[in-house]
Amino acid sequence: MDEKQLDLLSIKQVQMIPKLEKPPHLRAICSISCSMPARLFFGILKKNQVTMIMDTRRTRDYRGRGFFTSEDDFRYLCKCHDLVYKVVRELSPTREMRATFADEFKFVKKAKDRDPMAWTNFLRSYEDILRSERPLRQGRVHDLLYGEHRVIAIICACQHHEDCHRMLATTMMARYLPGVELKILYPEDKEPRRSYPRRYRLEDFPHFGIQADPPRR
Numbered sequence: 001m002d003e004k005q006l007d008l009l010s011i012k013q014v015q016m017i018p019k020l021e022k023p024p025h026l027r028a029i030c031s032i033s034c035s036m037p038a039r040l041f042f043g044i045l046k047k048n049q050v051t052m053i054m055d056t057r058r059t060r061d062y063r064g065r066g067f068f069t070s071e072d073d074f075r076y077l078c079k080c081h082d083l084v085y086k087v088v089r090e091l092s093p094t095r096e097m098r099a100t101f102a103d104e105f106k107f108v109k110k111a112k113d114r115d116p117m118a119w120t121n122f123l124r125s126y127e128d129i130l131r132s133e134r135p136l137r138q139g140r141v142h143d144l145l146y147g148e149h150r151v152i153a154i155i156c157a158c159q160h161h162e163d164c165h166r167m168l169a170t171t172m173m174a175r176y177l178p179g180v181e182l183k184i185l186y187p188e189d190k191e192p193r194r195s196y197p198r199r200y201r202l203e204d205f206p207h208f209g210i211q212a213d214p215p216r217r
């Protein structure tokens with residue numbers, strides 16, 4: 001099969017996915033990092049009329065400073081700001097995925113020893129989770145998306161939307177839920193630096209309408 005046929009196949013597969021019903025209230029999905037001062041984070045959420053947070057981090061308590069390093073502090077601040085806070089494990093990467101990515105890429109010191117496909121493979125495994133769990137069609141995530149909230153924030157600690165699994169989760173929601181837009185929120189609307197070493201997507205993700213983002217030569 002040549003490349004063109006493969007492309008057509010993916011387009012066909014995408015078209016075969018049955019349409020979903022329009023959520024009664026949901027109008028926007030926000031993608032945002034929680035790694036920032038609380039005042040800034042909650043200020044951005046308020047400005048964008050977010051009323052619920054879905055925390056998609058696998059680990060929510062870790063060493064470090066900031067409200068987001070303690071799940072208890074995070075929950076407390078959400079309560080103070082009248083925000084519903086949900087830990088959504090269904091949208092978290094698995095520990096195995098994170099460990100593999102760390103072993104093959106993140107914690108590899110020499111550039112030549114890093115697996116260039118590591119980030120693409122990580123996203124591919126995450127795509128497999130989304131496609132087998134079907135969170136838009138069933139279960140708790142579905143119920144929350146079809147619930148009373150107009151604007152929901154999907155959060156993780158990664159600074160840049162494209163360096164994070166939340167890119168796939170949020171793009172999927174905006175792409176398949178009719179009437180729902182995706183907003184990528186950054187402090188002062190400024191795109192942050194990409195993480196280092198740079199996480200390149202070496203393949204397209206046609207189910208999400210996401211193109212490869214390889215190094216420029």
Ligand SMILES: [Zn+2]
Pocket residue numbers: 156157158163164165166
């Ligand atoms: Zn992330």
